[in-house]
Amino acid sequence: MSSLSRLIHRTFATSFSSSTPPQLNPNTVRSLSNDLYKERNLKKLVEKFKKSSESDRFRTKTGVYESTVRRLASAKRFRWIEEILEDQKKYRDISKEGFAVRLISLYGKSGMFDQASKVFDEMPDYKCDRTVKSFNALLGACVNSRKFDKVDGFFRELPETLAVKPDVVSYNTVIKAFCEMGSLDSAVSMVDEMEKNGLEPDLITFNTLLDAFYGDDRFSDGEKIWARMEKKSLVPDIRSYNAKLVGLVSEKKMLEAVELVREFETKGLKPDVFSYNALIKGFCEDGNLEEVKRWYGELEKSECVRDRATYGTLIPFLCEKGDLDWAFELCKDIFERRSLVVNGPVLQLVVDGLAKESKIEEAKKLVQMGKSNNYSRYKLQLPSDK
Template sequence: MYRRVLHRSLCTATTTSSEASTTSIKTISRDLYKESNFTRLVEKFKKASELERFRTKSGIYEDTVRRLASAKRFSCVRDILDHQKKYPDIDNEGFCSRIITLYGKSRMYRHARKLFDEMSQRNCTRTVLSFNALLAAYLHSRKFDSVQTLFKELPKELSVEPDLVSYNILIKALCETGSFDSGLEMLEEMEKKGVNPDSITFNTLLDGLYAKGRFEDGERLWVSMRGKGIAPDIRTCNSRLMGMAFEKKTKEAVEFLEEMKKDGVEPDVFSFNALIKGFVNEGNLEGAKKWFGEIGKSEFDPHKVTYATLIPFLCEKGDLKTAHEVSKDIFNHKLRVDGSLLQLVVDKLVAESMVSEAEEIVELGKTNKYCRYKLNLAGAEGAEEAEEKKSE
């Protein structure tokens, strides 16, 4: 009986301690999220880092570093990441790799490389894990040539073999520099090394090929991907749809969209955007309007790219009534767009003596709580006078 009571007491104590620890970390996380003063944020983060459990929370680290980097407070990023070196975790490759990656996401590649080099001084083993973290740090920092150099030199120095992640990072760097042929050559090298490409590999290459007008190369790679049994996902399909749009193959694009659905890949707003772009490229007003309408029938809202593609085309074709309605739709969806897009509509409306419609857009721009636009009605008075003369 005594043992059962003691067991329950110990279990309760352990559970209570665990719950308290969890609650403590949640409280700390909320406090860091709410802290708007970056100096205090850094101090609170460093204090929280004393807790071993806190140091396992990669999400909190990523969120805090992202906030500081977005505000261009790179000295603060360096302060909290350098602070991590005082803890025993820094002798662990996994923890080191996390910090290297965080430096990279802040485009602080020199600090990432410094920490990577310090690992050997701490007798911290460097495997393909930390190698990939360093490659990614240079990729995020847009040092694409350096990614290629590191890929060539470091494996020999570290006695490691690049894996799928390594090749995917390299291929991304090559595509960013427009070296698509080199990226395709990496596929051949991967096969020789026994590294099987995945959907990320193909998505990266297909994105670049289709976007840069290398449609036939993209189609060959598409066939190769399917031949390897890799099923296309929505990103892959959208790349192909956009490739068809650039090639003015809207009929084929619409047919492909139906094929996607049959294969269980549901289109998203970017799929619809690709079709709208295709019809715009072909000068087909009704087709572009039809697929804009399809977005309204779906579970998705239009994207700012949707409006940037459709509105100038509507103005060009003289369909100002629709341009007026679509412009109002921007405010309904609380989207931020380039003010020049709305000004284009206002100017066109004024030029066609649709002054009241133009005034409505200008007023919406002034009173919109989400994002205010400084639009002007230049020429509106002249348009009104011209309209009055016509009526006389």
């Protein structure tokens, strides 16, 4: 940053509005938050958000910030994300590390690393201390923005510059970055470094490694990580078991996978949608329609909500097996759940299959349901219309 830029920032940082901000009661703030949740016009959402931010009490509502930025990011309105977050810098809160960390994190989750890094760099200009908390937020922004190659450099250089000592969160973030890059051995070496520096890896550390090793078809290495975790007397949670379940399915060890899920209850755990999806995927790959139906039935009986992966795995398999009636019912489920989005070609498989089997009325119904449910992005068509 140039000397002129730093001078501008210092001047700006020390000249917050002298007017007294509006003091709104909790009910009013709650009403403002609800209004933002309901606002469908994104431009109006931005305007209302900036206006609401004038309230000190509103600026404590982390959830509203998260929700608003997530909606704008989903719509790829990155310019508007920058508009509302840069607007926050005019408030005195920017001198508090927690508030700056929020901006860094929100930019990071939106994939806007340059803006996240800029907030971090500007913190001294706003007389805002940078501790391990903001250091970790910057590392997290790297990971969320998929700038994995930057993480190790920051981890090695910034602690000395900032006079901070990396903590478990810091190491876990670097481990996550290495795992995402596929540098799994480097990720394990970070665990060794943690212990050498007097820090104990936690369940997050091991779950990150288990996800990576079991998910990368390195089952035996995953088992070594599992043994190392148990040696630390850390109790595996549902995420740990799901990672192992994925590994067993990848190894085609379906009997052991089923046995593992059956053991959940003895561990005080309940299978979640990821557990069921793993078993369904494994039996689909085995071509075992009977077991697929059985575990889908277990999923239906549970309190778990079927997700995109459930349908994305099941429907192509059912089309392959010729069970178009069930595939048709699953498609109707998808359309009835308006917030659920699956890949268009998956639904088109069912339309094509129904038409091929001369079930034209059912095929037409799916095409029509797609249109009536505002799913035009799928562009479902009968084969005769292509």
